[in-house]
Structures are given as C-alpha cells and as structure tokens.
Amino acid sequence: MIELDAVTKVYQAGKVAVRALDTVDLTIDEGDLVAIMGPSGSGKSTMMNILGCLDVPTTGHYRLGGTDVVGMRENALADLRNRRIGFVFQSFNLIPRTSAARNVELPLVYAGVGRRERRDRAREALARVGLDGRGTSMPNELSGGQQQRVAIARALVTRPAMILADEPTGNLDTTSTREVMELLVELNDAGRTVVLITHEDEVAEFARRVVRLRDGRVVSDARQEALRR
Amino acid sequence: MTVWEAARLALRGLRANKLRSGLTTLGIIIGVAAVIVLVALGNGIQSGFTESFGSLATQITVNANQEGTNGAPRDLTDADVAALDDPVDAPDVVSATPIAGGPVTVQLPGGSRFRTSVTGTTAGYLDVTDRDLVVGRMFDATEERGKAKVAVLAPGPVEDLFAGDAGAALGSEVRIGRTAFRVIGVVAATGQDDVVITPLGTARSFLLGGGDAVSTVVVVARSPEAVPAALAQVTAILDDRQSVDDPAERDYTATAQQSLLDQVNQTLSFLTLFTVAVAAISLIVGGIGVANIMLVTVTERTREIGIRKAIGARRRAILQQFLLESTILAGFGGLVGILLGVGLSTAAAIALPQAIPDFPPPVVDVNSVLISFGISLLIGLVAGGYPANRAARLRPIEALRFQ
Numbered sequence: 036m037i038e039l040d041a042v043t044k045v046y047q048a049g050k051v052a053v054r055a056l057d058t059v060d061l062t063i064d065e066g067d068l069v070a071i072m073g074p075s076g077s078g079k080s081t082m083m084n085i086l087g088c089l090d091v092p093t094t095g096h097y098r099l100g101g102t103d104v105v106g107m108r109e110n111a112l113a114d115l116r117n118r119r120i121g122f123v124f125q126s127f128n129l130i131p132r133t134s135a136a137r138n139v140e141l142p143l144v145y146a147g148v149g150r151r152e153r154r155d156r157a158r159e160a161l162a163r164v165g166l167d168g169r170g171t172s173m174p175n176e177l178s179g180g181q182q183q184r185v186a187i188a189r190a191l192v193t194r195p196a197m198i199l200a201d202e203p204t205g206n207l208d209t210t211s212t213r214e215v216m217e218l219l220v221e222l223n224d225a226g227r228t229v230v231l232i233t234h235e236d237e238v239a240e241f242a243r244r245v246v247r248l249r250d251g252r253v254v255s256d257a258r259q260e261a262l263r264r
Numbered sequence: 265m266t267v268w269e270a271a272r273l274a275l276r277g278l279r280a281n282k283l284r285s286g287l288t289t290l291g292i293i294i295g296v297a298a299v300i301v302l303v304a305l306g307n308g309i310q311s312g313f314t315e316s317f318g319s320l321a322t323q324i325t326v327n328a329n330q331e332g333t334n335g336a337p338r339d340l341t342d343a344d345v346a347a348l349d350d351p352v353d354a355p356d357v358v359s360a361t362p363i364a365g366g367p368v369t370v371q372l373p374g375g376s377r378f379r380t381s382v383t384g385t386t387a388g389y390l391d392v393t394d395r396d397l398v399v400g401r402m403f404d405a406t407e408e409r410g411k412a413k414v415a416v417l418a419p420g421p422v423e424d425l426f427a428g429d430a431g432a433a434l435g436s437e438v439r440i441g442r443t444a445f446r447v448i449g450v451v452a453a454t455g456q457d458d459v460v461i462t463p464l465g466t467a468r469s470f471l472l473g474g475g476d477a478v479s480t481v482v483v484v485a486r487s488p489e490a491v492p493a494a495l496a497q498v499t500a501i502l503d504d505r506q507s508v509d510d511p512a513e514r515d516y517t518a519t520a521q522q523s524l525l526d527q528v529n530q531t532l533s534f535l536t537l538f539t540v541a542v543a544a545i546s547l548i549v550g551g552i553g554v555a556n557i558m559l560v561t562v563t564e565r566t567r568e569i570g571i572r573k574a575i576g577a578r579r580r581a582i583l584q585q586f587l588l589e590s591t592i593l594a595g596f597g598g599l600v601g602i603l604l605g606v607g608l609s610t611a612a613a614i615a616l617p618q619a620i621p622d623f624p625p626p627v628v629d630v631n632s633v634l635i636s637f638g639i640s641l642l643i644g645l646v647a648g649g650y651p652a653n654r655a656a657r658l659r660p661i662e663a664l665r666f667q
C-alpha cells in the first residue's frame with residue numbers, strides 16, 4: 036500500500052516558488068498498474084521522485100508499506116530504494132562502459148549480496164527480459180530497446196515491491212515500446228506494483244488505472260479495463 | 265558493502281578510463297622514481313665518501329709545529345709516541361703510529377731524478393691510514409727493526425719512474441737519495457700520492473739523518489664516539505711532556521679528522537636534502553594532478569553517481585568508491601614509481617662506474633622507498649578526499665538531472 040497524504044512539493048526557482056505538487060492525496064494498492072499522465076510541467080516527475088524516495092515532500096506524508104518516509108535518514112532512504120523500489124528511466128541511465136551484467140548486478144552489490152548469487156540473479160534477470168547471452172555487452176553496443184530492457188532487469192533483480200518508470204518508452208520506437216510494456220505488464224501480473232509516467236495514450240492503455248495531473252493537482256483518477264493485454 | 269566490493273567498483277571505474285588513469289599516475293610515477301633515484305645517488309656519494317675517508321672518523325693527527333712558541337720548536341719524539349700508546353694514560357687510544365718525513369729524490373739506476381717525499385713509518389701504517397695496496401706488500405716488523413732497504417711506492421713516483429706501470433715497479437731497484445731500495449709494493453691513489461713509504465729506522469738512517477724526531481703521529485681512537493676522549497688524553501699526555509699549561513704554548517697541533525669528515529658529510533646531506541626536495545615537488549605536482557582528475561571525474565560522472573544513489577548506494581559507498589579510486593591510482597603510481605626508481609638506480613649502479621671511473625654507485629635507501637610510497641598513498645587519500653566527499657554528498661535527483 037502506497038499512500039500520499041496531502042503531499043505538497045515547492046521548488047524555489049530563484050525568487051519564485053513553484054508548486055510542483057499541491058496537496059495531492061493518492062493511494063495505490065499493491066499489485067496495481069497505474070499510469071500517471073498530464074501535460075509537461077504538471078508535476079509527474081516530481082511525484083515519481085517522491086514515490087521513489089529520491090526526494091521528500093515539502094509538507095504532507097508519504098507512507099510506503101505503512102511507514103512514513105518523511106523524516107527518514109539518508110541511509111534509510113537509500114536502503115529503502117535499494118530493497119523496495121526498482122527504477123526505469125526515460126534515458127535508460129545505465130552506467131557507461133560497464134557491461135550489462137554488471138549494471139544489473141549493481142543494486143545487489145549495494146544490498147550486500149555475495150558474488151556468486153549476484154551473478155546468478157543477474158543472469159536470471161537478463162534472461163527474463165529476453166537478453167540471455169548479452170550480459171557482456173556494453174551499453175553503447177545495445178539498441179535503445181535493449182538498453183531499456185537491461186534497465187528493467189536491473190529494476191527487478193532485487194525483487195522490489197514497486198517498479199517506478201518515468202516515461203520508459205519516451206525514447207523508443209513502436210516495437211520496442213510494445214516489448215517494454217509487455218515486460219512491465221508481465222511483472223505486474225507477477226504481483227509487482229507498477230507506476231508509470233507517460234503521455235502516450237497507447238502506453239496508458241496497458242494500465243488498470245490512469246491518474247491525470249495538471250498544475251500539481253490530481254484532476255482525474257479512473258480505473259479502466261486494461262485495453263491491451 | 266564491504267571495502268573489498270568498493271575496491272572492485274573502484275578498479276572497474278579506473279579501468280573504464282584507462283588512458284586518463286594512466287596519464288594521471290604518470291605524475292606520481294615520475295615523482296616517486298625521482299625521489300628514489302636522487303636519494304640513492306646522494307646515498308651512494310655519501311657512502312663512497314665514507315668508504316674512502318671512513319678511517320678518518322677515528323683518526324687524530326698530531327703534527328709537530330714548524331715554529332716554536334718560544335724559540336726553536338720542541339720535536340715530537342719516539343718517547344712521545346710511546347707515551348701516547350699507553351693503555352693506562354690513554355685508554356681510548358688504540359694505536360699511535362709515528363711518521364718521520366721529508367723531501368727526497370728518486371731515480372732509476374742511471375735515470376733522471378725526481379723530487380718526492382719519504383714517509384718513514386711502522387708496519388701498521390697502511391692499516392691505520394686505510395691505504396690499499398695495488399700490488400706487492402707492506403714491509404713487516406722484522407724489516408722495520410732491521411732497517412731493511414725496502415720501499416712501497418705511491419702512484420706519483422710510479423708515474424715518474426715506471427710510466428705508471430705498477431707491475432714493472434714491483435721488485436725493481438730504485439735509488440732514494442743515494443741509497444738503493446727494493447720496491448716491494450705499490451699503494452692505490454688517495455690524493456696523497458707523491459710519496460715513498462719506508463721503514464722508520466731506514467728513513468732516519470739513510471734519508472733524513474739520525475735522531476728520534478717524529479713529524480707526525482697518527483693516533484687511532486677506539487671508536488668514532490671515543491674521539492673526543494682520546495683527543496683529551498692525547499693533549500693531556502703531550503702537554504704534560506712538554507710542560508705546557510696554556511694551549512698557546514704548545515709546539516704541536518692535535519686535530520681530530522672527524523670534525524672535517526662530519527662537515528663534509530653534513531654538506532653532502534644538505535645537498536641530498538635539496539635534490540630530494542626538488543623531487544618531492546614533482547611528487548606534489550603529481551598529487552595535484554590526481555586531485556584535478558578526481559574533480560573532473562566526479563563532475564563528469566555526476567549522472568553515474570545519481571544512478572548509483574537511486575539504486576541504493578549509501579553515501580559511504582560512493583565516498584569509498586571515489587576515495588579508493590584515487591588511492592589505488594596513486595598507490596599504483598607509487599608501485600610503478602618504485603619499480604622504475606629501483607630499476608634506474610640499479611642500472612646506474614652498474615653503468616655509471618663503468619662510464620665514469622670512481623663514480624660512487626647509487627645505493628637505494630629502503631626508507632626512501634617506504635616513505636615515498638606512503639606519501640603517494642597519502643596523496644591519493646588527500647587528493648581524492650574532497651572530490652569523493654563532494655560526490656557522496658550529491659543529492660540523487662540533482663545528480664540524475666545533471667547533463
């Protein structure tokens with residue numbers, strides 16, 4: 036259970052204060068697949084950063100699995116990100132000049148998992164995203180779609196409860212978009228909560244629930260029959 | 265995350281930027297190698313000096329003055345020498361070796377004459393003054409007592425009479441003054457090279473005229489530390505024998521050679537220190553290079569740091585990684601520098617004495633190796649500290665947004 040309770044985020048940009056999120060209340064059930072939509076600048080990434088414990092709300096509360104994240108120390112937040120959250124970014128964000136397998140292993144390194152187990156789990160995760168045998172490839176030797184799949188493998192290798200994806204298909208063509216979305220749906224079917232940001236309707240069609248933001252507020256929140264499964 | 269894991273990450277980071285890592289370590293490599301080589305050179309010169317002049321450390325020379333404080337000077341005599349060699353009055357004196365010297369001429373039978381000087385002394389003279397024989401032998405106590413007409417030549421007369429051929433000199437007959445001597449040995453060059461060495465009695469009977477006068481006494485102290493005590497004993501004995509109350513009334517001069525040795529040694533140390541300081545500057549410049557690269561690295565890899573933090577790296581893990589990167593970089597540079605420095609010093613120790621005769625071979629100082637390696641590690645820590653700390657403090661969202 037993920038709960039945003041009157042969350043407000045104010046950025047100080049020079050002298051003007053930007054209200055990126057304005058008293059947002061939102062509850063996301065475990066195992067749901069939620070798409071967050073909205074025009075540019077509406078606060079989607081801000082919300083994702085807060086959900087991912089990369090940033091803390093200016094006011095309000097964020098409860099993840101019952102514990103309030105606000106007021107937690109930096110190390111506790113790092114551990115929380117490491118164990119409970121998997122990130123997928125629009126620009127893939129793989130570590131350059133580091134092989135796919137090493138990239139996938141990295142969260143496990145920080146989790147203190149032993150070498151052998153790390154290697155096995157990384158191989159497993161890569162196989163799961165259809166990249167078995169590509170572990171030794173460097174990011175720049177992979178296509179965009181493949182890089183994003185490596186990123187998904189990295190996000191799922193720690194078996195997190197929640198996967199957060201900020202425009203995961205923003206840099207991909209139609210085929211790769213489909214592949215990536217099918218992967219996310221598959222993970223969701225396996226019981227993981229998936230929150231994804233998008234402004235493509237075709238992508239949102241994969242979601243069970245669509246939340247729309249505008250100027251930092253939730254303007255609509257609708258469940259839908261997942262259209263494309 | 266263990267330090268071991270952090271080291272692994274650091275190594276991977278360095279390997280991802282091979283060329284840059286290599287160039288960065290170059291500064292450290294050159295600095296460390298320079299320190300080691302220069303210290304080795306300085307060391308070599310110093311130990312070469314000690315080897316050549318080390319016997320001076322325990323030597324006290326007593327010279328009879330040319331002019332008396334009160335009319336004609338009192339000579340030093342055999343009796344004085346015997347008094348100095350007294351284990352009760354002079355417990356810190358090991359030996360007192362008399363020298364009676366004066367100008368003489370040398371010639372081969374029928375050849376031309378050359379001016380030189382004679383040193384009439386005892387059989388122990390070469391040991392006391394640490395002179396080495398090139399060929400032949402020193403006269404022995406029997407020859408000394410029997411006033412044998414034998415001579416040991418220094419390079420000067422060998423040059424004059426035998427065109428420098430020591431082998432030809434050995435066994436030859438030479439005339440010293442008007443007396444025929446047999447050459448039984450040739451000593452190596454030391455700087456006091458225009459001399460022929462004969463038994464004391466021989467020199468007195470045939471070359472200098474009789475009497476028991478001695479021009480110089482070479483006194484050897486028990487150890488370099490005992491030199492001041494020995495010097496005090498020597499002056500006490502001689503003052504007593506010459507009935508002197510005031511040092512100004514002495515007709516002799518007693519000098520510890522040690523002080524001269526110390527002065528030269530100190531000057532050499534200063535010179536070594538200066539050259540090492542110059543080398544140390546290059547080590548520091550190398551350190552600044554490491555700091556510079558680490559700063560660039562942190563800026564350039566801001567996004568990477570953001571990714572690492574997003575997937576759960578604690579502040580400490582980032583700090584460790586970058587600190588270890590710079591320390592490994594500097595430590596590796598230090599190791600290569602040591603190999604290079606020791607290699608160069610060893611090569612120089614072989615090549616230099618061949619190229620330049622008498623050049624003292626460099627001697628690698630273990631301390632200089634340890635210290636310069638320690639300093640390069642320290643440079644890694646210090647130069648990496650600030651950038652690593654900056655990296656660790658980056659906020660993940662800001663780092664991720666960085667282009």
Ligand SMILES: Nc1ncnc2c1ncn2[C@@H]1O[C@H](COP(=O)(O)OP(=O)(O)OP(=O)(O)O)[C@@H](O)[C@H]1O
Nearest residue numbers: 046047048053055074075076077078079080081082
């Ligand atoms: N670090 C920041 N400093 C100042 N203002 C910020 C900062 N981050 C975001 N903002 C502002 O907050 C608002 C919301 O930004 P956010 O990135 O959440 O939008 P978004 O919905 O993700 O937009 P896009 O679709 O373009 O990615 C914007 O007005 C933006 O300018």
Ligand SMILES: [Mg+2]
Nearest residue numbers: 079080081201
């Ligand atoms: Mg955004």
